[in-house]
Amino acid sequence: xxxxxxxxxxxxxxxxxxxxxxxxxxxxLIIYMCLExxxxxxxxxLVAFSRFRxxxxxxxxxxxxxxxxxxxxxxxxxxxxxxxxxALYRAKQSVETESVTKLQG
Amino acid sequence: MSVFSxxxxxxxxxxxxxxxxxxxxxxxxxxxxxxxxxxVALAFVLFLFSSKSGADLPMFVQPYLQLDTLAVFYKGxxxxxxxxxxxxxxxxxxxxxxxxxxxxxxxxxxxxxxxCVGMMWMASAKDLxxxxxxxxxxxxxxxxxxxFARKSNLALEAGVKYLILGALxxxxxxxxxxxxxxxxxxxxxxxxxxxxxNPTTSKQAALLGAAFLLSGLAFKVAAAPFQMWVPxxxxxxxxxxxxxxxxxxxxxxFIVLTxxxxxxxxxxxxxxxxxxxxxxxxxxxTILLGSLPAIFQTxxxxxxxxxxxxxxxxxxxxxxxxxxxFDLNAGGVVAFYLAxxxxxxxxxxxxxxxxxxNGGGEDLRDFRGLAKRxxxxxxxxxxxxxxxxxxxxxxxxxxxLFVFIGLVDQASWGALICAVIGAAAGFYYYFRAILAxxxxxxxxxxxxxxxxxxxxGAIVLAIVIVVIGVYPKPLQKLLxxxxxxxxxx
Numbered sequence: 001x002x003x004x005x006x007x008x009x010x011x012x013x014x015x016x017x018x019x020x021x022x023x024x025x026x027x028x029l030i031i032y033m034c035l036e037x038x039x040x041x042x043x044x045x046l047v048a049f050s051r052f053r054x055x056x057x058x059x060x061x062x063x064x065x066x067x068x069x070x071x072x073x074x075x076x077x078x079x080x081x082x083x084x085x086x087a088l089y090r091a092k093q094s095v096e097t098e099s100v101t102k103l104q105g
Numbered sequence: 106m107s108v109f110s111x112x113x114x115x116x117x118x119x120x121x122x123x124x125x126x127x128x129x130x131x132x133x134x135x136x137x138x139x140x141x142x143x144x145v146a147l148a149f150v151l152f153l154f155s156s157k158s159g160a161d162l163p164m165f166v167q168p169y170l171q172l173d174t175l176a177v178f179y180k181g182x183x184x185x186x187x188x189x190x191x192x193x194x195x196x197x198x199x200x201x202x203x204x205x206x207x208x209x210x211x212x213x214x215x216x217x218x219x220x221c222v223g224m225m226w227m228a229s230a231k232d233l234x235x236x237x238x239x240x241x242x243x244x245x246x247x248x249x250x251x252x253f254a255r256k257s258n259l260a261l262e263a264g265v266k267y268l269i270l271g272a273l274x275x276x277x278x279x280x281x282x283x284x285x286x287x288x289x290x291x292x293x294x295x296x297x298x299x300x301x302x303n304p305t306t307s308k309q310a311a312l313l314g315a316a317f318l319l320s321g322l323a324f325k326v327a328a329a330p331f332q333m334w335v336p337x338x339x340x341x342x343x344x345x346x347x348x349x350x351x352x353x354x355x356x357x358x359f360i361v362l363t364x365x366x367x368x369x370x371x372x373x374x375x376x377x378x379x380x381x382x383x384x385x386x387x388x389x390x391t392i393l394l395g396s397l398p399a400i401f402q403t404x405x406x407x408x409x410x411x412x413x414x415x416x417x418x419x420x421x422x423x424x425x426x427x428x429x430x431f432d433l434n435a436g437g438v439v440a441f442y443l444a445x446x447x448x449x450x451x452x453x454x455x456x457x458x459x460x461x462x463n464g465g466g467e468d469l470r471d472f473r474g475l476a477k478r479x480x481x482x483x484x485x486x487x488x489x490x491x492x493x494x495x496x497x498x499x500x501x502x503x504x505x506l507f508v509f510i511g512l513v514d515q516a517s518w519g520a521l522i523c524a525v526i527g528a529a530a531g532f533y534y535y536f537r538a539i540l541a542x543x544x545x546x547x548x549x550x551x552x553x554x555x556x557x558x559x560x561x562g563a564i565v566l567a568i569v570i571v572v573i574g575v576y577p578k579p580l581q582k583l584l585x586x587x588x589x590x591x592x593x594x
C-alpha cells in the first residue's frame with residue numbers, strides 16, 4: 001500500500017537532488033534541467049497532498065489547479081530561459097558558469 | 106466601473122502595443138514610447154476614478170481578488186513606478202541603442218506594462234494560486250528585461266544570473282506553497298490563518314512550508330541570506346530596469362510577504378512566534394550584509410544595489426515588529442516605507458543615467474566636481490542620497506523612524522542595534538558620494554546636457570522627497586485601514 005508518506009519522501013528526494021545539481025553542476029543547461037526537476041518535485045508534493053485530502057468523497061482540487069499553472073509557467077520560463085542561454089552561447093561560445101564571472105567587486 | 110477593468114485595459118493595451126510594433130515596421134520609437142507612456146497614464150487616471158468606488162469587484166473574481174486599502178495603494182504604486190520606468194527608458198535611449206542588435210528595441214515598451222499588470226493582480230490576490238501566477242508574470246517579464254541589452258556582456262551576464270536564481274526561487278516558492286497547503290489544507294490566506302489557529306494543525310509541516318515560502322519570497326525582495334545576486338544583476342542591467350527591479354520587484358515581493366506573514370502570524374497561530382523570529386533575524390542580517398560591504402564600494406551603481414539590500418532589511422524588521430502606532434499596522438508601515446523609497450531611488454538612478462548620457466561612468470570618481478558642472482543636478486542628487494541615508498526632514502527619515510519605533514515597542518534590542526549600525530554605515534557611504542560631488546578636482550569638465558522636461562521631473566521628485574519628510578500626514582492617511590479610520594474619528 002503506497003501512502004502519502006511515500007510520495008512525500010520521493011518528492012523530497014527529487015527536490016534535494018535538483019537543489020544539489022543546481023549547486024554542484026557547472027553547465028548552465030544542466031543547472032536549468034535541475035531547476036525543472038525542483039518544480040516537478042513541488043508538483044508531485046501538491047498532487048500527493050491533494051489526492052490524500054478527501055472532501056465529500058472527492059480529492060481536493062484546489063492544489064491540482066495550481067499544478068496546471070505551474071506546468072504552464074515552467075513552459076514559459078523555459079522558452080525565455082533557453083533564449084537567454086542561446087544568446088549567452090552566441091556571445092561567449094560557452095554555457096559554463098565560468099563564462100559569467102565578470103561582474104564582481 | 107471597477108478597478109478590475111484597469112488591469113484588463115492594461116493587458117489589452119500591452120498586447121496591442123506588441124502587435125503595433127510587429128505589424129507596422131515603419132512606426133518610430135518616439136511614437137511607440139509616447140503611446141506606451143500615454144496608455145499607462147490613461148490607466149492611472151482610470152484607476153484614480155475607479156478606486157474610489159470601493160469594493161465592487163465582479164462576482165467571478167471575488168474568491169480570488171480583494172480590494173482593501175493596501176491593495177489600492179499597491180496598485181497605484183505599480184502604475185506610478187511603471188510610468189517612471191518608461192520615462193527613464195526614454196532618458197537612457199543612447200545606452201539601449203548601443204547595446205541592442207541594430208539599435209532596435211521597440212518591443213521593449215510592452216514588457217513593463219505586463220509587469221505592471223502582474224504587480225496589480227498581486228496587490229489584491231487572496232490566495233496562493235493567484236499570487237503564484239501574477240508573481241511569475243512579473244518574474245518572467247523581468248528575465249527578458251534584464252537580459253535585453255544583450256550586446257553588452259555585463260547585461261547578458263546579469264540576465265543569466267537573474268534567470269538561474271529567479272528560477273531557483275520559483276522552485277523553492279512552489280515547494281513551500283505545497284507544504285503550506287499540505288499542513289493547512291487551504292490555498293486562500295483566510296483559510297490558512299484559520300487552519301493555523303487550530304491547535305491540531307501539524308506545526309512541523311506548517312513551519313517547513315512557511316520557511317520555504319519565505320525563502321522564495323526573500324529572493325524576490327533581495328533579503329539575506331538570498332541577496333548575493335543583487336549587486337551583480339543591478340550593476341549589469343540597464344539603469345531603467347535596475348530601478349524597476351529595485352522598486353517595483355521589491356514592492357511586489359513585499360505585498361505578497363505582507364499578506365503571507367499576516368496569515369502566518371494571525372491570532373493564535375501555531376507558528377506565529379517562529380515566523381516573527383525568522384523575520385527579525387532575517388531583517389537584522391540583511392541590514393548588516395547590505396550596509397557593511399557598501400562601505401568599500403567605488404561603483405555607485407553597486408552602492409545603490411547594496412543600499413537596496415539594506416532597505417529590504419528595514420522593511421523586514423517593520424513586518425516582524427508589527428507596529429500598531431500612528432494608525433498604521435505592519436503592512437501600512439511597509440507600504441509607507443516603500444512610498445518614501447520610490448522617489449529617492451528613481452531620482453538617484455536618474456542622475457546616474459544622466460551622468461552616463463554625458464559621457465561619464467558609474468564610479469564614485471565620475472561624481473567629482475559635479476556641483477561645478479551642474480549645481481542643480483548635484484542638489485537633487487544630494488537630496489536623494491540624504492533621504493536614502495535617512496537625514497531628518499527627508500522622506501527616508503520618516504520611513505526609518507516608524508521602523509525604529511516599532512522595534513522599540515517590540516523591545517527587539519538586538520535588531521535595533523543592527524538597524525542603528527546599518528543607518529550609521531549608511532550615513533558614511535552616502536555622504537562620501539555627496540562630498541565627492543562638491544570637491545573641485547573634476548575628472549571631466551564641461552557642463553551637463555539635460556532637457557527641460559528631465560529637469561522638471563527631477564525637481565518634482567526632489568520636492569516629493571522633502572514634502573513627505575516634512576509633512577507625512579496625507580500619505581499616512583492614505584494607508585490607514587478603513588476600519589481604524591472610522592474608530593479614531
